[in-house]
Amino acid sequence: MPELPEVERAVGVLRKAVAGQRIASLKLLHPALRRQLAPRVLRSLVGARITGVARRGKHQMVSLEDGRTLHVHFRMSGDWKVLDDAPLAKSVRAVLTLESGARVAFVDPRALGTMEIHGAGVDAAPGLGPEANDPALTAKQLRASFAPKRGPIKPVLLDQRVIAGVGNIYAAEALWHAKLDPTRKAAALEAKEVSALLAALRKVLKRATGSRYTDDASRFDVYGRAGKPCRRCGEKVERIVQAGRSTYFCPNCQL
DNA sequence: CGTATCCTGACC
DNA sequence: GGTCAGGATACG
Numbered sequence: 627m628p629e630l631p632e633v634e635r636a637v638g639v640l641r642k643a644v645a646g647q648r649i650a651s652l653k654l655l656h657p658a659l660r661r662q663l664a665p666r667v668l669r670s671l672v673g674a675r676i677t678g679v680a681r682r683g684k685h686q687m688v689s690l691e692d693g694r695t696l697h698v699h700f701r702m703s704g705d706w707k708v709l710d711d712a713p714l715a716k717s718v719r720a721v722l723t724l725e726s727g728a729r730v731a732f733v734d735p736r737a738l739g740t741m742e743i744h745g746a747g748v749d750a751a752p753g754l755g756p757e758a759n760d761p762a763l764t765a766k767q768l769r770a771s772f773a774p775k776r777g778p779i780k781p782v783l784l785d786q787r788v789i790a791g792v793g794n795i796y797a798a799e800a801l802w803h804a805k806l807d808p809t810r811k812a813a814a815l816e817a818k819e820v821s822a823l824l825a826a827l828r829k830v831l832k833r834a835t836g837s838r839y840t841d842d843a844s845r846f847d848v849y850g851r852a853g854k855p856c857r858r859c860g861e862k863v864e865r866i867v868q869a870g871r872s873t874y875f876c877p878n879c880q881l
Numbered sequence: 882c883g884t885a886t887c888c889t890g891a892c893c
Numbered sequence: 894g895g896t897c898a899g900g901a902t903a904c905g
Contacts, residue, residue: 629899658888684900701900703889717889737888738900777882786901795899849899870884872897 628700630791631834640706641679648725656719683790685751693746701738707731765821772812780808781869795849800826802848
């Protein structure tokens, strides 16, 4: 369930459970994860102290005292769950146990999530664009990063090198709020339109961050609403496919 | 640019 | 049985 707001919330859960503690073990329960972290790497984590947990775009960086970083990405599904004594759910793909005995589960139904270990000083997510909510990011800069793009704006918003953390839902939501047609060429957007888009991105991300209703589809204005009336003008919302992903938009008020 | 691929699960 | 799913990447 992870775009920026959901990852932000998950990072908070993980941080609260693990920050400052030493790792007792990291057990991998799915072959896809075992392919990514060799047994000797897992053993090397034992005893390492976790100094912090940070989010960068949709990436999660677990910093270790020895300088290494455990880099986690949820991809299409994924969440952290602090475990009690109940039996493990089927979708638990990894279990992180701390020296305190506390256990945190990596819950990932799709099993597409990734884990990597990076050495000290290695950029875990190279090429990642600016955070949407970074106040230093200006509409002018964003427009400049659109300029070399040839395709439509919607897929460009999903390009993490352009702007970090935006996914399929909030790209659609932001375009709806900015009243922009998702098929417009990114490079052709005027300065005023990019300003509206950046403001809309910040608005929808901020609104979703901290929301406890991140699984409630009814909170979306346009995403997933194909055939339903546009909340602004009443026209039927349409679904099209761009770059293999669904795009929802109002054909009447998104120009 | 589009398409396939990695996975599992929900739903028709 | 098919389609769809909040991601990212490799390839034609």
